[in-house]
Amino acid sequence: MNNTTPAALVRATLRLQFRAGMTIDDATALVPQFARLGISHLYASPLFAARPGSTHGYDTVAYDQIDPALGGEAALVRLTDRLHAHGMGLILDIVPNHMAVDAHNAWWMDVLAWGQASAHATWFDINWHDPAPDLRGRVLLPFLDRPLPEAMMAGSLVLRHDGDGGLFHIQHHEHSFPLSPASYAALLAQVEAPGALLAAFTTVALRGGPGAEADSALAALRHWAATQRGQAAMMRLASLHDGCDPAGRTRLERLLAAQPWRLACWREAATRINWRRFFDITGLVGVCVERAEVFEAVHGYLFSLYQRGLVDGVRVDHIDGLAAPAAYCQRLRARLDALGRLRPESALPGAAIYVEKILATHESLPAAWPVEGTTGYDFMDQVSAVLHDARAAPVLDRLWAACGPDARACGLIAREARVQLLAGGFAAEFGQLTRLLATALKARGADCMPAADLRAVLEAVLVSFTFYRTYFGDEVMQDHAEDGAALHAASTAARPRLEARLQPVLDTVVSILSARPEHAPAACVRRAEQAFEHLTAPLAAKSTEDTAFYRYGRLISRNEVGSDPARLGLAVAGFHAGCTARAHARPAAMLTTATHDHKRGEDSRARLAVLSEMAPRWHAQASEWFARNGAETAIGPDRIDELMLYQTMLGAWPLTPFASVTTREAWCERIVQWQTKALREAKRHTNWLTPDTAYEDACTAFARRLAANGAFMARMDQVVARMAPAGALNGLAQTLLRLTTPGVPDLYQGCDLWDFSLVDPDNRRPVDFGLRHALLEHAGSFDASAATWRTGQVKFDLIRRILSFRARYPDLFAKGHYQPLEVEGADRDHAIAFLRQHDGFSLLVVAPRLPLGMEIQADTLAPGRDMALRVTLPQPVGPWHSLLGALPVQATVPFARGQVPLVCLVHDAGGRGLP
Incomplete structure (x- = not known):
């Protein structure tokens, strides 16, 4: 791995989702707030030009401009100026694997217009040698809403001329398919176009590809089409190729047959597609970034931004989609390192490279990849698993088995x-x-x-x-x-x-x-x-x-990206092993507990983990609901979908009572939206392609009936009331571990307060940054925040305190040794303890786990009994300074009755004075 990157400069990142109401200038206004929180780098979702109306930016149409819808490059300059004024940098999410199949994608449209003769024909992963005779040398376009003959007869394929670009197109609803200029001579001859124009396009057909002759011919066509006679001819051509008319349909068939593409119904994509997609999304085409000229075209503008100091690092989306990830990472690292010498003196050193990579349980990031690390799904799995009680597996398995024959391993x-x-x-x-x-x-x-x-x-x-x-x-x-x-x-x-x-x-x-x-x-x-x-x-x-x-659906808090749901829990020793390995191999890897792709919010998972501590009681409660709520008397949901619905409701239940019927209904709408997506993704009773509306409607009706049932909602409220304090402490524990274990903590937007979101689009809702600004302005003691923990301020305060300390002493976290500590006593399973040490500093962290067994108090989050556990320190150390307020009686006996069991203590052997 690369050890030259000054990883200590990336102390903490904040992931911000642009679009859907967030522009670059909106982010610029928030920079002072992020700086005060202790963030070192804004971690931006893709900013390059995307399909118009995109809500996420992963459907890139051009790599050479910042999306005008976000403010363009001028807005980016304003953002980076503000970031640099606060000593911060920008990490940009890039998408080299795929682009949008869209009329705004000039490269793709050029391929459709010229086929294999296009300069971009090899830029996309297209199989030009498909064995199907009708696809050999052609691109399948499965975007029709019905089979091709039916689409023609319905008149939904319309011939149009683009007066600006000069090309003819076939328009089908929102789709536009350019016709090859090589076919224009025969087309224009039908309307007695000027002889010179026909001759020009005859030459184009002879050449068979783009070039000066084609450019000249298209310019002449644009000029003629703008005349009165030309406009009439364009209308006449559309009429002559009207598929509703038998003669027009014959002409249209002949015209389509001459194109370097073949139109098909969208249902044919699964069986006939002859180009690589992103997963199974036909709207995204694979890019051959392994080719040197494509790599340069995809990254040229990015390199310019980096050289000018406008970008300080990158996050590479879906690295496993690339043909040669190691070669790509090495090429990217080499170019950024070379450009680093050309950056302005005022620019931050860099550049950090993070890759979105899902690692299996016993898989490590390849050593040949010169990157800082992954985006943190591996840590998200480890920290969640260590907060689950693996001993609950037999009871949860029995509940799962009771859900019917589909409830398998x-x-x-x-x-x-x-x-x-x-x-x-x-x-x-x-x-x-x-x-x-x-x-x-x-x-x-x-x-x-x-x-x-x-x-x-x-x-x-x-x-x-x-x-x-x-x-x-x-x-x-x-x-x-x-x-x-x-x-x-x-x-x-x-x-x-x-x-x-x-x-x-x-x-x-x-x-x-x-x-x-x-x-x-x-x-x-x-x-x-x-x-x-x-x-x-x-x-x-x-x-x-x-x-x-x-x-x-055994326990859906373990059904998370990067996780293996079959593994219910992780022993503390296993968590330490993961941290130790990361400290050795990838000390600057990103640590996350929430992303734009997570299945449920980080605090929802933390709350649901409590079910593993109360498995027998949960088994009884779920069985009671099965018996009382009558789901199986209707079309649906079946037991599996019902069990997952109950867990989702528990995880997303608000910490304060519903203020009104309207707020309860809004919450129910979120649950129903999740449920419909979950049912279709499962593909058991319904799916995205052929939805079973009867089953979906029955499930929706069931969910709404539960939300309107006072007795059920009261019981749900009682169950959550028992789980919520322990769940909140789990949430604080995973936050503490993310902020202090080896790696760079990432904060997903809005997750500095409680996050009970569901899968996207729910986890991409607008964030109330005004509230967070007010919390910064009126910061108080940690104990005071803990006393009002339902507001989420205790989580916000925990993040603010530790990130502020990281900002003052970055080397302790970037270079500090990680030493797991032994915990002894009857309650030893309730603590995770370790030291971080560097240059005379010692940081002692003790995080709680399995909090239900600690009898956490609902008003204070403090243990309701004396805890029989003791932390063994390698040598006597003291005095200690607490980053969270009050000190325990002894550092070796960290959890005291009446105090929130979160310990983050600092000792400075050099007496340099601590905050």
Whole structure:
């Protein structure tokens, strides 16, 4: 890994979601507030030009400009000026893997206009050699609302001329498909266009591609189309190609046949798509950023911003979508390091590189990637798991099993989802991979075999492959021990499912998929290898995060991005092991507990973790609701969906009573919105493509009936009242651990107060920054905040205090040694303790866990009994200064009755004076 980046400069980040009401100038006004909170870097969602109306920015249409809808580059300059005035920097989220399939994407439109002759034909991951005769050398465009013949007869394909760009288009609702200028001569001849214009486009057809002749011809067409005669001709052409008329339909068919693309119904995308998408989203096309010219085009403007000091670091979206992540990271690091010498003297040193990467439980970030670390999903899993009581598994399993035959083990559910997705949403990608492997097998000298046999072998491997991907297809020589282990585990699991005659095929397939670049495998082998790696990542994401997480309801606080729901809890020793490994390998990795992609808010997860401490009582309560609420007397929900609904309601329940019927109904609307999305993602009774409105309506009616049932709501309120104090302490514990363990803490917008949000779009709602400004202005003691903990100020105060200390003593956190501490006594399971030490400073942190067993008091969050635990310090240290206020009687006996059990103590051996 790269050790030269001054990681200490990135002390703490704040993730801000732009669009949907947040502009760059809006963010600029908030900079002083973030600085006072102790943030060192604003961590911005994508700012480059996106599809008009985008709510998130991941649908990029141009990499060479800041989105005008956000204020453009001028606004970015104002933001960075304000950031630098407060000693802060900017980390920008970039999206090199994919772009929007949109008329505003000039590169994509050029490909549609010119096909393989386009200068951008190889910039997108398009299979120009598709075996289907009608797609060979063409791009499938599955955007019609019905099959092509029906669309033509319905008159929904309309010929239009763009007076500004000069191109003809086929318009279909919001979609615009440019016609190739090579087909314009025959088109214009139908309306007796000027002879010179026809001759010009005859030359264009002869050339077959863009160039000076085409530019000149299009300019002449624009000029003629603007005349009265030309305007009449354009109207005449539209009429001549009206699909509602049989003759017009024939002309339209002939015109469409001459294009470098083929129109199709959107339902054909799953089976016929011949270009790589982002996951299964047909509106996003894969970019070949591994090509040098594409890398430069995608990053050229970013490099300019960095060189000018307007950007200080990057977050790379979906790194596993790239063909060669290691090569990409090395190229990106090298360019940023080289440009660093050209930055203004006033610019911050940099640049930090973070990658969005989902790590399996025993997976580490490849050492060949010269980056600071991941965006923190691995930490989010670890800190959540350590706050769950793994001993509850048998009781929770019994409750889960009572939900019916579909309530199976998480691994089986995920495997079934993979099978379903391979046959459905990823059928085209699966077919392409099978064909590439067949070619590679033939090159290896393997006998020809039926396609069905090869598909059976490949499916067995894919459904058993639990990592996101391997990296054998990368261009960089690197350690493939983890890749090999993952592939071996998948093949071992696949073997019993295959006939004996297919075992040798399995071995050969695995050898192809594990070919290394230094062994110079054939090009067909490399293509098969990369196609496998391009499929496993979206298959893993869609089968687990977007399917199994909505089917497996044992305890949904563990159904989170980056987590394995089958693992209910993590021992304290396991949490320490993760922190120690991170301190050694990636000390500047990002630590997060909430993101724009999380399934539920960080404090909702923390509250639901309490169910693992009260599993028998929860089993009884859920069973009572099953019996009383009558879900199974209607169409739905079934037991699984009902159990997940109850948990969601518990997790999102407000800390203060509903102020009115209106507020209760607004809360119910959020629950219903979540429920509909959850049902469709689960794909059990309904889905996004073919919704079962009867089942969805029944589930909605059930949820609304619960919200209107006074007895149920009162009982829900009682259950939450018991859980909420312990849940709040869990939330404070994970916040404390995020702020003090090795790594850079990230604060997702709005999560400085309690976060009981649901999955997007709920977790992207506007944030009340005015309230947070007022909290900064009227900061009081930590004890006073704890006494009114339901307001969330105690969490805000915890963050403010520790981030302020980090700002004064950054090296203690960036370079400080991490030492787990032994906890002894009958209550030792209730504490996580460690030291951070550097340059004479010692930071002692003791965070609570399993707080329900501590009898946390509802008014103070303090233990309601004496705690029998003692922390063993390596040597006598003192005196201690508390970052949170009052000191315990002894540092070695940290949790005292009557005090909030959060300990963050500092000792300075050098007597330098502490805040």
